Amino acid sequence: xxxxxxxxxxxxxxxxxxxxxxxxxxxxxxxxxxxxxxxxxxxxxxxxxxxxxxxxxxxxxxxxxxxxxxxxxxxxxxxxxxxxxxxxxxxxxxxxxxxxxxxxxxxxxxxxxxxxxxxxxxxxxxxxxxxxxxxxxxxxxxxxxxxxxxxxxxxxxxxxxxxxxxxxxxxxxxxxxxxxxxxxxxxxxxxxxxxxxxxxxxxxxxxxxxxxxxxxxxxxxxxxxxxxxxxxxxxxxxxxxxxxxxxxxxxxxxxxxxxxxxxxxxxxxxxxxxxxxxxxxxxxxxxxxxxxxxxx
Amino acid sequence: xxxxxxxxxxxxxxxxxxxxxxxxxxxxxxxxxxxxxxxxxxxxxxxxxxxxxxxxxxxxxxxxxxxxxxxxxxxxxxxxxxxxxxxxxxxxxxxxxxxxxxxxxxxxxxxxxxxxxxxxxxxxxxxxxxxxxxxxxxxxxxxxxxxxxxxxxxxxxxxxxxxxxxxxxxxxxxxxxxxxxxxxxxxxxxxxxxxxxxxxxxxxxxxxxxxxxxxxxxxxxxxxxxxxxxxxxxxxxxxxxxxxxxxxxxxxxxxxxxxxxxxxxxxxxxxxxxxxxxxxxxxxxxxxxxxxxxxxxxxxxxxxxxxxxxxxxxxxxxxxxxxxxxxxxxxxxxxxxxxxxxxxxxxxxxxxxxxxxxxxxxxxxxxxxxxxxxxxxxxxxxxxxxxxxxxxxxxxxxxxxxxxxxxxxxxxxxxxxxxxxxxxxxxxxxxxxxxxxxxxxxxxxxxxxxxxxxxxxxxxxxxxxxxxxxxxxxxxxxxxxxxxxxxxxxxxxxxxxxxxxxxxxxxxxxxxxxxxxxxxxxxxxxxxxxxxxxxxxxxxxxxxxxxxxxxxxxxxxxxxxxxxxxxxxxxxxxxxxxxxxxxxxxxxxxxxxxxxxxxxxxxxxxxxxxxxxxxxxxxxxxxxxxxxxxxxx
Numbered sequence: 047x048x049x050x051x052x053x054x055x056x057x058x059x060x061x062x063x064x065x066x067x068x069x070x071x072x073x074x075x076x077x078x079x080x081x082x083x084x085x086x087x088x089x090x091x092x093x094x095x096x097x098x099x100x101x102x103x104x105x106x107x108x109x110x111x112x113x114x115x116x117x118x119x120x121x122x123x124x125x126x127x128x129x130x131x132x133x134x135x136x137x138x139x140x141x142x143x144x145x146x147x148x149x150x151x152x153x154x155x156x157x158x159x160x161x162x163x164x165x166x167x168x169x170x171x172x173x174x175x176x177x178x179x180x181x182x183x184x185x186x187x188x189x190x191x192x193x194x195x196x197x198x199x200x201x202x203x204x205x206x207x208x209x210x211x212x213x214x215x216x217x218x219x220x221x222x223x224x225x226x227x228x229x230x231x232x233x234x235x236x237x238x239x240x241x242x243x244x245x246x247x248x249x250x251x252x253x254x255x256x257x258x259x260x261x262x263x264x265x266x267x268x269x270x271x272x273x274x275x276x277x278x279x280x281x282x283x284x285x286x287x288x289x290x291x292x293x294x295x296x297x298x299x300x301x302x303x304x305x306x307x308x309x310x311x312x313x314x315x316x317x318x319x320x321x322x323x324x325x326x327x328x329x330x331x332x333x334x335x336x337x338x339x340x341x342x
Numbered sequence: 343x344x345x346x347x348x349x350x351x352x353x354x355x356x357x358x359x360x361x362x363x364x365x366x367x368x369x370x371x372x373x374x375x376x377x378x379x380x381x382x383x384x385x386x387x388x389x390x391x392x393x394x395x396x397x398x399x400x401x402x403x404x405x406x407x408x409x410x411x412x413x414x415x416x417x418x419x420x421x422x423x424x425x426x427x428x429x430x431x432x433x434x435x436x437x438x439x440x441x442x443x444x445x446x447x448x449x450x451x452x453x454x455x456x457x458x459x460x461x462x463x464x465x466x467x468x469x470x471x472x473x474x475x476x477x478x479x480x481x482x483x484x485x486x487x488x489x490x491x492x493x494x495x496x497x498x499x500x501x502x503x504x505x506x507x508x509x510x511x512x513x514x515x516x517x518x519x520x521x522x523x524x525x526x527x528x529x530x531x532x533x534x535x536x537x538x539x540x541x542x543x544x545x546x547x548x549x550x551x552x553x554x555x556x557x558x559x560x561x562x563x564x565x566x567x568x569x570x571x572x573x574x575x576x577x578x579x580x581x582x583x584x585x586x587x588x589x590x591x592x593x594x595x596x597x598x599x600x601x602x603x604x605x606x607x608x609x610x611x612x613x614x615x616x617x618x619x620x621x622x623x624x625x626x627x628x629x630x631x632x633x634x635x636x637x638x639x640x641x642x643x644x645x646x647x648x649x650x651x652x653x654x655x656x657x658x659x660x661x662x663x664x665x666x667x668x669x670x671x672x673x674x675x676x677x678x679x680x681x682x683x684x685x686x687x688x689x690x691x692x693x694x695x696x697x698x699x700x701x702x703x704x705x706x707x708x709x710x711x712x713x714x715x716x717x718x719x720x721x722x723x724x725x726x727x728x729x730x731x732x733x734x735x736x737x738x739x740x741x742x743x744x745x746x747x748x749x750x751x752x753x754x755x756x757x758x759x760x761x762x763x764x765x766x767x768x769x770x771x772x773x774x775x776x777x778x779x780x781x782x783x784x785x786x787x788x789x790x791x792x793x794x795x796x797x798x799x800x801x802x803x804x805x806x807x808x809x810x811x812x813x814x815x816x817x818x819x820x821x822x823x824x825x826x827x828x829x830x831x832x833x834x835x836x837x838x839x840x841x842x843x844x845x846x847x848x849x850x851x852x853x854x855x856x857x858x859x860x861x862x863x864x865x866x867x868x869x870x871x872x873x874x875x876x877x878x879x880x881x882x883x884x885x886x887x888x889x890x891x892x893x894x895x896x897x898x899x900x901x902x903x904x905x906x907x908x909x910x911x912x913x914x915x916x917x918x919x920x921x922x923x924x925x926x927x928x929x930x931x932x933x934x935x936x937x938x939x940x941x942x943x944x945x946x947x948x949x950x951x952x953x954x955x956x957x958x959x960x961x962x963x964x965x966x967x968x969x970x971x972x973x974x975x
Contacts, residue, residue: 117877141959202831255855255903256890274944283682292869295884302941308884312870312903341900342893 066298083131097125097195098159104192105212111194112289114175114283115209116143116294121196122203128195130156130168131216134183134315144174144281146182146297148210150191157325159195159204169198170207174281174296175323178330188216241331242266242275244324248335253342264299264324274303279321282307286315315341346736409678416521419506422529424504425742427755428497428537434448435761436768439791441540443491444796448478448796454487459817460797460804464630466637466790466813466821467644471623473581474545489768494638500537504528504549507714510824513558514683515722523721526668527714531754532660536710536762540654542583543710549579550690550711553589557596558686566608573612577619583626585711595689600682605826611614637813640823644811645832646704653699656706660758672719672729675726684722689717763858766894766901770854771799773892773904778852783817785841787879788852790814805844806836807853807882808875837878848955850893853883856902885912887933908933910956922960932956 078288091121100107107127112118115312117266132152139146157166172180179211181277192212194221247261260282277298284293299305309320317338324331417867437445446461451472451588463472474495477812481491507527511520527533537544551574554832560568572593579586597604617624627634641904663668673691694712698704724743730736767786774784774796781803784796796804803817809832814822822840824833844850857870869881882888895901912929918927932938932952942965950958 117874119872121875253890253893254900255893257884257888292871293880295881302944308887310880310884310888311882314870341898342895 048294061275068146069154091295092192094273096154096159100125100127101129101190101192104214108194108211111209111211113289114291115173115281116145116291118201118291121194121198121206121208123194123196125195125204128207128285129190129192130170131188131190132166132168133188134155134185135167137182137185141296141298142216144177144279146172146177146180148172148182148191149155150189150207168205168207169201170210170225172211172213173209174279174325175278175283175321175332175335176209177323178209178325180211182213183215190214190216241328242278242324242326243272244322244331244333246320246322246333248320248337250336251340252311254311254313254315254339256311258320258337259312260307260309260320262297262299262305262307262322262324264303264305264326266326266329274301275299275326276301276303277326279307279325280305280307283315283323284309285319285321286313292318311337311339313339315339351600361670368520403513413517413521417505417524420508420521420528421501421504422799423536424524425497427534428500429494430759432493432497432538433488435763435765435783436771437489437540437795437798438764438767439788439794441489441492442794443791444475444542445478445487445489445540447472448475449487451475451479452482457798459819460794460801460815462815462819462821463522464633466815470542470583471581471626473578474542478540478544479945482892489540492580492662493538494537496540496544497537498534500544502838503533503544503551503714505550506548506555507717509541510551510555510558510714511718511721513555513562514686514718516725519718519721519725523714523717524726526665526717526720528578528716530661530665530713530750531751531758532657532718533710533713534755535660536707538758538761539707541707543707546579546583546586547711548716549575549582550586550589550694552713553579554686554690554714561596561600561686563815566605566611569608569612570615571967573614573616574619577616577623578810580620581623585694585697591687592689592693595693596686599685599689601944617797620842636823638892640811640813645702648704651705652697653695653709657709660706660754662750662754664746665754666719667717668747671718672721672723675723676719679726681966687715688719688724691719718906762791762793762896764855764856765896767795768799769896770803770856770892770902770904771796771892774802774852774854774895777799777892782852783844783850784852785844785850786875786954787856788836789889792856803849805839805840807879808836809834810836837875841882842912842954845882845907848910853879853905853907854902855879855883855884855905856894857900903956908936908956910934914956920964923964925964926961927958929958930956932958 109126111126112121112123115121122141130150130152131207134148135151136149137146139213150168150170152166152168154166156168160166160168170193172182190213191207191210193207193210196206196208198206198208202242243265245263245265249258249260252258262280265272266275266279267273280297281297282293282295282297283291285291293309295307295309297305319334319336319337321332321334324333393849443461443466446457449457450461450463454510456826463475465472474729478492481495485491503770504527505525508520509526511523514843533553551570556568556572556575559565560572564797572589573659576586576589596602661669676688691712694715695709698708698712711915727739745875774782778784778800780801783791783803783805784800785805786793786796787805788808788810790806790808790810790812793804793806797817805816806814811824811832813824814836816822825835825839841850855876871877883905887908889908890903891906892904893900893902894904909931914929914931916927916929918925920926927940927948927950929952934952934954936952936956938950938952938958939946940950940960940962945965947965948960948962950960952958
């Protein structure tokens, strides 16, 4: 008899409906509160449906376009290889990361690949190691760019062509010629087409967390004597033994052709290699040095 | 006539002798007509009938009456195990940021005036009203300020929660379910992990659980006193953490589902109890309403950019598959059986899990108040498992379940007991306390609070470096709100704006980089410097000439690196003037106490020594060629 009375009843339909109603109200309240507070759920820009196709022939596609890209985790690669045509609106070398930033007004046929097709503007960048290989059109010229189609998480997931490793000026405008890179020092009295002599002095071993002080001297021969190259663009990339970039830094040489750069060896102990890319208009050099990060 | 009325009338009076041996964990007198079933009594048999109706008919359990001492002993063993897990080696790793904030506030409340410079008596997010801190301050007054003291308070609350969960299950279910629920909570790795931290969650969970016990007792006894106690517990839970207010919708949901009517008198008195216990908050609000509204408004905009699977992943990572499967089985069983006894744990679970799943801000510790409900439902499901009739098989089945549970729990308990996510921060702070001037400023990677570890242990002015949407209390009590950012993007003011300014003013002298345990354990997948913020901090160290002055090693692995800034500017600034055949050169931002060489057309013409602030001032005759010096290195 007690068992009969104490036996717990199943919930009936009204109770279940009431429960569902409460749940709905509570959940709606929580969502409304969250959204109303301005934060809301993550609202990244909707990525475009696809990426522009790759135009074969002029430039080779890259299997891993993010190799050599500083801080590659900021990008989501949509397509390894894409081709875009448009008019160059801005060219600027960023001294902070050594990249050559381009602003392009893409042709109408590419507008559908942008999140906002209003101005048809697309950001693109040539990474420092590719700068010597790419000849950039003047502002106002029409060109075709080859690179990786990515979403830049640091720019609210806007699409970008990053990196760009090939640029072709349109046939009709080729006669106008291509500009030299608008980098600092481009107008200085420096010899063209003469090789640079670069010497990098880096420590062979640093303790974990210690400073990695690197000295670079950039010189060129003028009338048979070596002279320091001011305003040479330097880009350092530290790569681990498996080839992955772990640290990047851009710098320029001073008036004596010297640069002193400090990197911090906050890497897991192991073998690394510091790669240095140097460029002046018309000239470039690449060199590297091994560095071991030790435990103590 | 309603079910409850029938139960009350039909239930026979409890024998006096039986009442005298009843285990009443809260020492609350109960009306004889609706007391929880005494072991072996008719009520207990009724409870057994729910899980196995045939038991009463056959009288199978009648001859297996256990003395209450056995039950108490079993509970004592479970609590001892839970307590051991929660208290063992509590000081193994020093505070993390939030713990330092709460402990610092508690120390101020305990009268440690020196800490007033760094800790204000207000929650920056207004997530709490300092109840936990007030309780810790009592411990500090008795035993002195320490990190273990604050953690022991949290561990005590977590251990007591085991007993309260037992009491709830004893009220709603059976004795066996009560012991299983207590055991599941005692060995819950997630609970153990959080109980060992001086955070608010263990206190909140205890108060939520006590409130649910009051509700369960009210459900079973209809005594309004339990409702008054529920009101008081809600007020205390809100003071522990503002999310305790979710207890009110739980009560509302319960009333709707059970269709119980509340007498006006009971409602008024419960509201009075609620308001009386909430009065410290009301007084606080009356005196600081502007600050409260400001903090609440700003902190409510915080958003975690994590996938919706964040909480399942956290629970799975902390508890392991065995426990999560048990919890899931409990939920599924409750949904399928739709028993009224599961309404309270079900609403409890729904309120907290539903709220946090939808609330934009997420954190690893937020689900703790849901764990007792999950343990209750899982215990209920385990208790309902069919039992083999043969004693040998019964023992074998029990042993199998126990072995699976133990095997599933041990690795995660090991992790909870050996968690060293923030190992090295305390040691870094103590090194700075011993080796830096009292006026030195420190900056470290932070999600909003890590810098307070240095204020607590080293009593140094400390500043954060990172992206967060939480106000920063500067040394001296000045509050800097995170700058509003467009479109909900986390502000970058403590990455790009304030850190360089503080370094250039000389306010910050030391930069501390630290690694979490994951980056140490998995170097290939997780490098020491990985996130954008970490990269920016490393760049800051390099730009301001960070000189490594100390490394903290934990188990032979570097965990924290202390750098002294040797420059006050990213790049030196030089001015010069020529007057009367003398060149005057002034410069700032050189490496502190370094040698500066002045070159003219590639020839060194002067040498100077930068002072302790990296400035130079020198004069020399105009060199032979009448040009101004243009270079330095």
